[in-house]
Amino acid sequence: MYxxxxxxxxxxxxxxxxxxxxxxxxxxxxxHRDDGLEHVRIAVSPNGLSAAVFIAAVDAHAAAEAALALAWRLVTAVPALAGWYVESCAVLSNSARSGDPGKPGGPGGSDTGTGAGDGTR
Incomplete structure (x- = not known):
């Protein structure tokens, strides 16, 4: 899980x-079932909101793609999010427990981010 x-x-x-x-x-x-969504935590601030989403995926790149697709689905389909956009999406390093030091999410792995708007991460 990522x-x-x-x-x-x-x-x-x-x-x-x-x-x-x-x-x-x-x-x-x-x-959607293919999104692999396992858990969601939301933090709201005066500047916007952040969602920590936990995704079951084969690797960090697939997790980033699933999280980003779901986030854009929300801003296009949920009336309360009209006028909102996805600024960024980043998979946290070491969020999957892999024993392979060379794989994202494993020891020595790196963040996989997807710039999605004005900012990048």
Whole structure:
């Protein structure tokens, strides 16, 4: 399992405060079986929100792709997220327990990030 952090921001036209329970429910209701979603934690701030999503995937790249696809699905389908965009998505290093030091998520692995908007990570 991989942990990815997805950052959402507004386009400046809407208020940047949302209920974290609403966003959590949106993740679960819009997740597809192939997304591999296992857990979600939301942190809301005046600047936007961050979602820590835990994804069952074969590698960090697949986890980043699944987290990013799900995040964009939310901003295009959930009315409460109209005016929001995905700023970045990054899989945390060592979030999968692999014994291979050369693999992402294993000892010595590296972050796999996907720049998704104005910022990159």
């Amino acid at each position: 942990a990815a952090v997805v950052d959402f921001r507004t386009d400046g036209q809407v208020e940047a405060v949302l209920d974290s329970a609403l966003v959590t429910d949106a993740f679960w209701s819009h997740a």
